[in-house]
Amino acid sequence: MSWKSVLAVTVSAVALSGALAVPAGAAVTTAAAPAAATQSCYVFNEAGSALNVRSxxxxxxxxxxxxxxxxxxxCGPLQDSMTTGGSYSSCGGGNTWLQVTLGGRTDYVAxxxxxxxMA
Incomplete structure (x- = not known):
């Protein structure tokens, strides 16, 4: 068996066991945890006045x-997908609603x- 085969088997065994062999005196560094995902979808009020948020x-x-x-x-869990619901008359009227997140809840706006x- 060549040294490359032995090395490949050793590396595979270490990876499978979750162990990490480090020579004495070697420096060990760890990567920082990835940053938390940022909110990427937002709903912007374009009505020109305050807009009701409904349950x-x-x-x-x-x-x-x-x-x-x-x-x-x-945005709520459906992101930019519309939900058909009750009719409204503001902003020209319609019956489609978007989900928003308000206080940890999923709510709706016309x-x-x-x-x-995006932000």
Whole structure:
């Protein structure tokens, strides 16, 4: 068996066992943990005034907060996918809603009143 084969078997065995053999006196460094993922999808209020944030996709759901004109909230789990729900009359009217994250909850805003983008 050549030295390359022995080295390959040894490296494979170390990798499989999770062990790390380091010669005495050798410096060992560890890589920093990767940075936490940053929020990449935001919903921006384009209505020109405050916008209701609701607990579900329709005006029959409770108002749980509001978005100031020009403000943004993180997208909800569906990102930029629309949900069909109850009708609304603001911003020209419609029945499509976008999910937002507010206070750790998934809530909804009228889709025609917002835009979706990156921070």
């Amino acid at each position: 579900g996709p329709g005006t029959g759901y409770a108002v749980v907060g509001s978005m100031a004109a020009g403000s943004r909230l993180p 889709e025609r009143c917002v835009s979706v983008g």
